[in-house]
Amino acid sequence: MPAISFQSVSKIFPPPQGSGQPPLRAVDDVSFDIEEGEFFGLLGPNGAGKTTLISILAGLARATHGRVRVHGFDVQDDFAQARRHLGIVPQELVFDPFFSVRELLRFQSGYFGIFNNDDWIDELLSSLDLTDKAADNTRKLSGGMKRRLLVAQALVHKPPVIVLDEPTAGVDVELRQTLWQFVKGLNQQGHTVVLTTHYLEEAEALCQRLAMLRNGRVIALDRTSALLAKATAHALRFKTDSALPPALAAKARVTGRIVELPAQDSAEIERLLRVLREAGVRVEDVEVRKADLEDVFIDLMHDRGAWALPPASAVQEAA
Amino acid sequence: MNHPAVTPADAATTPAQARAAPRLQAMPARHDGWKMLLYKEVLRFWRVALQTVVAPMLTSVLYLLIFGSVLEGHIEVYPGIGYIAFLVPGLVMMGVLQNAFANSASSMVQSKIMGNLVFTLLTPLSALHWFIAYVGASLLRGMLVGIGIYLVTLFYAPPVFRAWPWALVFLLLGAVLMSVLGLLAGLWADKFDQMAVFQNFIVMPMTFLAGVFYSIDSLPDIWRTVSQFNPFFYMIDGFRYGLFGVSDVSPWLSLGVAGTSVVLVSLLTLHLLKTGYRLRY
Numbered sequence: 001m002p003a004i005s006f007q008s009v010s011k012i013f014p015p016p017q018g019s020g021q022p023p024l025r026a027v028d029d030v031s032f033d034i035e036e037g038e039f040f041g042l043l044g045p046n047g048a049g050k051t052t053l054i055s056i057l058a059g060l061a062r063a064t065h066g067r068v069r070v071h072g073f074d075v076q077d078d079f080a081q082a083r084r085h086l087g088i089v090p091q092e093l094v095f096d097p098f099f100s101v102r103e104l105l106r107f108q109s110g111y112f113g114i115f116n117n118d119d120w121i122d123e124l125l126s127s128l129d130l131t132d133k134a135a136d137n138t139r140k141l142s143g144g145m146k147r148r149l150l151v152a153q154a155l156v157h158k159p160p161v162i163v164l165d166e167p168t169a170g171v172d173v174e175l176r177q178t179l180w181q182f183v184k185g186l187n188q189q190g191h192t193v194v195l196t197t198h199y200l201e202e203a204e205a206l207c208q209r210l211a212m213l214r215n216g217r218v219i220a221l222d223r224t225s226a227l228l229a230k231a232t233a234h235a236l237r238f239k240t241d242s243a244l245p246p247a248l249a250a251k252a253r254v255t256g257r258i259v260e261l262p263a264q265d266s267a268e269i270e271r272l273l274r275v276l277r278e279a280g281v282r283v284e285d286v287e288v289r290k291a292d293l294e295d296v297f298i299d300l301m302h303d304r305g306a307w308a309l310p311p312a313s314a315v316q317e318a319a
Numbered sequence: 320m321n322h323p324a325v326t327p328a329d330a331a332t333t334p335a336q337a338r339a340a341p342r343l344q345a346m347p348a349r350h351d352g353w354k355m356l357l358y359k360e361v362l363r364f365w366r367v368a369l370q371t372v373v374a375p376m377l378t379s380v381l382y383l384l385i386f387g388s389v390l391e392g393h394i395e396v397y398p399g400i401g402y403i404a405f406l407v408p409g410l411v412m413m414g415v416l417q418n419a420f421a422n423s424a425s426s427m428v429q430s431k432i433m434g435n436l437v438f439t440l441l442t443p444l445s446a447l448h449w450f451i452a453y454v455g456a457s458l459l460r461g462m463l464v465g466i467g468i469y470l471v472t473l474f475y476a477p478p479v480f481r482a483w484p485w486a487l488v489f490l491l492l493g494a495v496l497m498s499v500l501g502l503l504a505g506l507w508a509d510k511f512d513q514m515a516v517f518q519n520f521i522v523m524p525m526t527f528l529a530g531v532f533y534s535i536d537s538l539p540d541i542w543r544t545v546s547q548f549n550p551f552f553y554m555i556d557g558f559r560y561g562l563f564g565v566s567d568v569s570p571w572l573s574l575g576v577a578g579t580s581v582v583l584v585s586l587l588t589l590h591l592l593k594t595g596y597r598l599r600y
Contacts, residue, residue, distance in 0.1 A: 055600075058440075058441055059440070059441070059599065060437065060440055060441070060599055060600070061599060061600050062595070062599060062600070071345070079443065080350075080443035080445070081345070081443070083441060083442060083443045084345040084346065084443055085345040086441075088441050090437055092434050092437075094433065094434035094435045094437060094438075095433075095435060096430075096433070096435040096438070097433070098362075098363050098366060099359075099362075103362075104438075106355075107355055107356075107358075107359045107438075108438055108442075109355075110352060110354070110355025110356075110358070110359075111352040111355055111356060111438075111439065111442035111443075111444055112346065112349070112352055112442060112443060113346075113349025113350060113351050113352045113443075114346055114349070115355070153438060157345075157346055158345070158346055159345060160344060160345060
């Protein structure tokens, strides 16, 4: 049985009255499963539908069509059982200013009918480096501490499935590493982990499998290694102030003065450099690097052919 | 705490490791999580009891001192009952009604605005659980304020309980009705000014025009008729009957109106909680 199963899930928001706009399909016919024990990444640009999909999973939003199950329990019809299996770390840094860290964890545990849970709460506080703050009011916590408290709250009822919605957005490097070590440990203990992040190097390092969303649809779904293998092997990177020849401009990724061009092998790199030389393009700081998940991501998001993958449907079948 | 950086080399579990990892199960299903929500809601107002319990008592005493001192001896609403004594049940019920409403309404709106309602939304608590917890805590605050006001008024008027079961019934019905109405308002309002509209333009006028300071028999015909459509009037009048054994209308009529109001508003609120009105989108 999959840990999470999305079946033809859509979420359609009606347009504002009188706007004349079409309805917004925030999530559009999404279907895939996440297996028990997987570390799964959900990627996509802002507005791709990641948070809406997670909200449907968490019961914060209702799907317009389709079904979502957690360990076989429907998130609407059997919401209580589904939520017992699920721990959600929300994206927003929310807290309750009336109470202390320990009180909030006791409350959260109690809402699940788990009382006298202090041993586990102490373990969570210790693992997340919050023991010293246990008696402090949540107002006194720094942003990073609040983020760790959210993680503790999501885990207080020992759910087998943990969903982290952009947990490292706006946190410093050390905390990010701390969080990932902790989450990685949970995965190794058998927890299924679902992660959304904008940091693609994290997704590449942590996730066994990835789904990429664009405009509410899954446009790629495969093992991380398979996605990387399908990408072009290398990228030629350089800086220039000159205009590129039209043939290269079409497949180049340009950020200010920095240009990146996909290249399969060394022969193609040589050919690219020759074309640039013949076109009179002056280049500086030339380097060749291996293609990474960001290359795959950006090209999928922009429908560029150079690093293109097979259509999502074919990828899903392959998975 | 220091941890080494995460790199692809030491990435998450491999598929083989994932298969080998122990299969985790959720904790056994229990259905008494509402007790913790109720406890949290009680703690929420108790932590600021000076503001939520003591301050309303002080306000009522001021009403008693000002109106009672000025009008005592000049007005006799019911034969043999002084104006201060007449005022007591009205002030007690006004305290109960306003504070029961304020508790559930402000808790819900604050949680929505702060965003921390998500902690409760992610739990297995059902609509009925939410209802019991929010209404239970508000009922308790309303009763505490009401009892507190009554105890203070004992310095100004001797205790009278001609038909105490009626007094208790109306006290409870009033507190429940307003707790539920507060929850309803909290669900509807997304901003503090929306809540202020509900409180200042509906609750406050209906409370003041419910016969706290007067008998509706002393009103002109038109206003007497209008008052008869105000469910708050029946709760205050019924409570007054419990104390003095005298009232403007039959306590059975008041019981019918108050009881029907509680049932209707509760059913509506439970339905809204179940459908996730303004909570889940």
